Amino acid sequence: GAGVSQTPSNKVTEKGKYVELRCDPISGHTALYWYRQSLGQGPEFLIYFQGTGAADDSGLPNDRFFAVRPEGSVSTLKIQRTERGDSAVYLCASSFSGSATGELFFGEGSRLTVL
């Protein structure tokens, strides 16, 4: 596809369950970002990959959150022991320049609801 693809678009889970959210960036984009957007708020930074490595994971709220990008393309955000407060839209973005000064191309997000 031409844009950033995120799956699933919607995920409903129960408190305490494990969740994986997938992001397929634009082909050739070296940088990949995960943001979290709560209702009525701006996107909140979680983690940034440059290639396969996490260049900045300072936004991950706690050790229940983990993300990987093993081959430098697709990334998976993993959330263990989900809590109701984890409910939000998880946005993935990619960029070509590899820095925040390049345009970020966002996917449509994965809406996570924890019951």
Next chain:
Amino acid sequence: QQQVKQSPQSLIVQKGGISIINCAYENTAFDYFPWYQQFPGKGPALLIAIRPDVSEKKEGRFTISFNKSAKQFSLHIMDSQPGDSATYFCAASPIDEKLTFGTGTRLTIIP
């Protein structure tokens, strides 16, 4: 700590009018200031961006005004149209670092 403060939270403007959204920042290391537009159910999309070496940037009906000494920047939408109804986010970052977003402004253009 909210590093980018955005106002107003919501804005209603008549078609053909000027929409103005303001942002203020605290981190003097910020040197890239984009505005993103988001429609319901979609991800944010870059609208226009500015670097602090200029005080104004215009692209079509959209203008960013930047005041480095006041640490403020604003988005002006001229001749506002119903299709401009969306949520707008300002953002900022130091060079080569992550973007910090404002809390958003929900803009509604009425006929």
